[in-house]
Amino acid sequence: MIVPWGETRLVQGNEAVALGAIAAGIGFFAGYPITPSTEIAELLARYMPQLDKKWVQMEDEIASISALIGGRLAGCKSMTATSGPGFSLMQEGLGYACMTEVPLVLVNVMRGGPSTGLPTQAAQGDVMQARWGTHGDHPVIALAPSNVRECFELTIRAFNLSETFRTPVILLPDEVIGHMREKMEFPLEEDVHIVPLSVPDVPVEWYEHYHESASNVSPMASFGTGYRFHVTGLTHDKHGFPTRKENEVIAKMERLKHKITRRLDELEDVQMHDVAESSVVIFAYGSVYRSALAAQAILKKKRKKVGIFRPVTLWPFPDKTVKENLDSKNVIIVPELNQGQMIHEVERMTMDSVRVVPLHRIDGYEITPEEIVDSVMEVI
Amino acid sequence: MAATIPYEYKYLRAKKRFPHVWCPGCGIGIVMGSIIRAVDSIGWQKDDIVMVSGIGCTSRMPVYVDFNTLHTTHGRGLAFGTGVKMANPELNVMAVMGDGDSLAIGGNHIIHAARRNIDITAIIVNNNNYGMTGGQFSPTTPAGARTSTTPYGMIEPCFDVCKLMDGAGASFVARGTVYHVTELDNMLQKAFRKRGFSVVEVLAPCPTNFGRANRQGGPVEMMKLLKENTINLSQLKSMKPDQAEDKVVRGIFVDRDSISYGERYEALCEKAKRAAEAGK
Numbered sequence: 001m002i003v004p005w006g007e008t009r010l011v012q013g014n015e016a017v018a019l020g021a022i023a024a025g026i027g028f029f030a031g032y033p034i035t036p037s038t039e040i041a042e043l044l045a046r047y048m049p050q051l052d053k054k055w056v057q058m059e060d061e062i063a064s065i066s067a068l069i070g071g072r073l074a075g076c077k078s079m080t081a082t083s084g085p086g087f088s089l090m091q092e093g094l095g096y097a098c099m100t101e102v103p104l105v106l107v108n109v110m111r112g113g114p115s116t117g118l119p120t121q122a123a124q125g126d127v128m129q130a131r132w133g134t135h136g137d138h139p140v141i142a143l144a145p146s147n148v149r150e151c152f153e154l155t156i157r158a159f160n161l162s163e164t165f166r167t168p169v170i171l172l173p174d175e176v177i178g179h180m181r182e183k184m185e186f187p188l189e190e191d192v193h194i195v196p197l198s199v200p201d202v203p204v205e206w207y208e209h210y211h212e213s214a215s216n217v218s219p220m221a222s223f224g225t226g227y228r229f230h231v232t233g234l235t236h237d238k239h240g241f242p243t244r245k246e247n248e249v250i251a252k253m254e255r256l257k258h259k260i261t262r263r264l265d266e267l268e269d270v271q272m273h274d275v276a277e278s279s280v281v282i283f284a285y286g287s288v289y290r291s292a293l294a295a296q297a298i299l300k301k302k303r304k305k306v307g308i309f310r311p312v313t314l315w316p317f318p319d320k321t322v323k324e325n326l327d328s329k330n331v332i333i334v335p336e337l338n339q340g341q342m343i344h345e346v347e348r349m350t351m352d353s354v355r356v357v358p359l360h361r362i363d364g365y366e367i368t369p370e371e372i373v374d375s376v377m378e379v380i
Numbered sequence: 381m382a383a384t385i386p387y388e389y390k391y392l393r394a395k396k397r398f399p400h401v402w403c404p405g406c407g408i409g410i411v412m413g414s415i416i417r418a419v420d421s422i423g424w425q426k427d428d429i430v431m432v433s434g435i436g437c438t439s440r441m442p443v444y445v446d447f448n449t450l451h452t453t454h455g456r457g458l459a460f461g462t463g464v465k466m467a468n469p470e471l472n473v474m475a476v477m478g479d480g481d482s483l484a485i486g487g488n489h490i491i492h493a494a495r496r497n498i499d500i501t502a503i504i505v506n507n508n509n510y511g512m513t514g515g516q517f518s519p520t521t522p523a524g525a526r527t528s529t530t531p532y533g534m535i536e537p538c539f540d541v542c543k544l545m546d547g548a549g550a551s552f553v554a555r556g557t558v559y560h561v562t563e564l565d566n567m568l569q570k571a572f573r574k575r576g577f578s579v580v581e582v583l584a585p586c587p588t589n590f591g592r593a594n595r596q597g598g599p600v601e602m603m604k605l606l607k608e609n610t611i612n613l614s615q616l617k618s619m620k621p622d623q624a625e626d627k628v629v630r631g632i633f634v635d636r637d638s639i640s641y642g643e644r645y646e647a648l649c650e651k652a653k654r655a656a657e658a659g660k
Contacts, residue, residue, distance in 0.1 A: 028467050049652035054466040054645070059492040063459035066452065070432070070463025073450065074471060078463070096453050223448040223464060224471050226427050230443055232451035241397065241443060 002047045005189040013151045013178045014039035017081065017107055017171065019186075020155025022047055025194055027076030028054045030067035032086060035119045036175045037109040040081035061086040065093030068104045073231060075197065075222035077159055079105040084113045084126055088133070094168055095134030096233045098256065101210065101220070103162035105155070107171045109178040110286075110337075112364045121364025122175035124286055124337040130170045131315050137253065139260040141267060142170040142315040146289040148182040154312070160195040161267070165259055166217050172314065174337060176287035176366050200227060209240040212251070216259035260316055269312035270321050278307035279330040280380055283346050285311050287366055288335050294369035299376060306376055314342070322349040331379045335359035335367045355379070391416045391426065393446050401440050403511075405591075405599025407558035407584025408438050411505050412445065414561060414582075415474070418568035430473045432461040434481040437512045437586075438505040441476045455486030458493045461500050469642045472572070473499070479506040480518040483539055487519070494548035497576040498641040503568070504541060504579065507586035515589025526593040541581040546634050551576030553634035557583040559606040560630060567632065576640040583610070583628065 003023045011019070018040045021029070029048060031041045041057070048055040054076065058064040061082055068078040082090060087108045097104055112118025113125045126133075130142045141161055143154045151173060158169040198219035200207055209229040211218035221227035234242040235249050243249065260267070271289075273296065275281055284292035289310045299306050309326060311318055326332055327350050334343040340358045347356050359375045361367045392398075402408050419429065429447040433439035435454035442449035448471070452460045457475040465473045475482075482490050482504045493500060509527050510516040517527040519539045526533060545553045552574040556564035564582060571578035585591060585602035596602050613631035616624055 028463065030463060046652075049649040050656045052649050056462065056466060058459065058462070059488050062456065063462075063489055063492070066456040066459035067463030067466070069452075070450065070460035071467040072463075074430070074464040074467035076467040092453055093456070222468075223430050224428060224468050228426060228446060228448050230449045230451070232443070233453055234451070
């Protein structure tokens with residue numbers, strides 16, 4: 001047994017991602033080596049052939065994500081793992097997967113950028129690339145784990161969401177999370193919910209590859225199952241054939257948007273600590289959330305009360321929840337391992353009277369609890 | 381008397397998707413006909429065929445045929461196809477691509493598909509230029525030729541697709557033309573049957589762009605050029621080297637038995653299982 005169900009182990013973040021993928025039923029992995037994500041590919045290269053699952057190292061990242069889409073269309077749950085420079089190359093395929101509504105999981109273990117940047121050090125510089133990296137309007141789901149257990153759980157959730165919403169899902173651990181080791185208690189196999197591959201429930205002649213269902217998402221057939229369909233990155237009608245008719249183009253684009261925006265409740269995942277009773281709140285995600293928790297404990301000893309607001313799902317951004325909970329605060333501190341990316345979203349959802357204070361760290365090291373404490377003490 | 385419908389029609393999305401996008405005199409339709417005849421003669425079922433393509437005139441072909449069809453991004457047809465074939469090895473995967481699509485932007489993918497020897501048939505329709513974007517030069521534009529981006533003549537040497545694929549490790553490499561259709565039908569049949577990576581380069585006219593820019597005349601004149609400027613392998617043998625200098629050779633250049641990627645991967649899985657068993 002590859003996933004140690006029910007056992008307690010010392011596990012690395014990237015290892016937990018690989019085990020999460022196995023738990024979720026990954027059938028195909030295609031990737032290209034890049035630090036700091038390589039452990040994921042290496043471990044899956046060891047595990048997947050033992051299970052008769054397909055693993056391949058492609059010639060580059062564009063080929064990797066292209067192969068993933070082909071693999072999923074032929075009936076295998078697919079995942080790749082990369083980091084900033086590779087993530088940039090994958091934007092082409094990511095857009096294609098959004099447009100053609102093919103589920104896949106893309107893990108981007110974030111390192112310092114731009115360009116080759118700091119290959120072995122942490123950053124959160126890709127959160128906006130995750131949202132807007134590929135061209136054109138498109139739906140995005142992105143999740144950011146903060147510990148090893150979440151690497152496992154959110155990888156499974158990423159697979160589930162990608163199947164449920166028929167769209168690529170991006171997992172965004174930063175290098176600190178990918179490379180850290182923690183004690184992890186694995187759940188029991190029967191306690192983990194796995195969304196199976198979708199199977200159309202209509203006869204072949206009735207099948208529409210992009211059926212306009214109430215949920216805006218319809219079950220996707222796989223190649224070789226008798227449902228012969230066409231897939232193209234050109235804007236297409238509900239059968240998948242290219243179209244330029246205004247009504248069909250608009251219907252497609254609206255559905256791509258609405259399949260996310262009308263089901264936000266299923267996607268939102270936010271953790272709040274003492275937010276209601278604090279006038280100062282730290283907004284943090286990924287590894288920085290850990291420092292925020294430690295900072296809160298230090299401040300508690302100093303009899304200073306601060307809240308923490310942590311989005312687990314980064315995209316779609318929890319607009320409504322931020323508005324409801326943070327719009328009445330005096331100060332929101334947004335520590336990030338970049339020069340300020342998610343802070344713009346916080347500013348967008350809060351009134352001018354709320355002071356939104358950035359805290360950046362861009363030297364490749366983690367933001368320490370003390371830095372956050374200092375920042376809080378300055379504004380409190 | 382009822383009109384008989386050619387059997388090719390059962391492989392086409394004839395009612396829904398036609399007329400097609402190709403210009404009058406284009407060679408791509410002939411290649412499509414040849415693919416269908418080859419598929420029919422070897423008895424592949426439509427449900428089991430996946431046709432992938434990239435971007436360009438040739439890459440519009442999948443929309444017209446009633447297979448599982450995948451029109452992807454520019455140059456990536458073979459990368460998508462690799463995923464399809466690995467995920468479901470029972471499927472018969474073919475990739476149709478133009479010369480720019482397969483050899484410029486997709487150059488990296490095609491050499492690695494050949495090296496891996498993945499069981500896919502690549503059909504490269506070579507019309508010596510990028511047709512869809514208005515006739516820019518491609519990696520197969522002959523030296524000296526005029527295109528919309530070589531107004532003073534092409535200064536770069538061109539690829540010999542067949543030599544490139546031979547060197548990269550393909551199991552089957554052939555070159556045909558859209559004039560020599562029976563020969564092309566046979567080449568495609570052999571390529572489809574071949575285990576491992578097979579490549580068929582098909583020379584085709586682009587009267588709208590390349591032909592016009594190089595004053596090669598209309599579709600008929602360009603077809604005559606294919607007839608007169610190409611020789612087959614037995615003709616080559618009977619000619620003196622200087623006679624064959626300016627001719628393009630048609631024929632099957634590589635036909636070797638080598639283990640495909642799929643077969644090697646299956647063996648790998650068995651090895652991995654034994655290793656896991658031994659490690660317990």
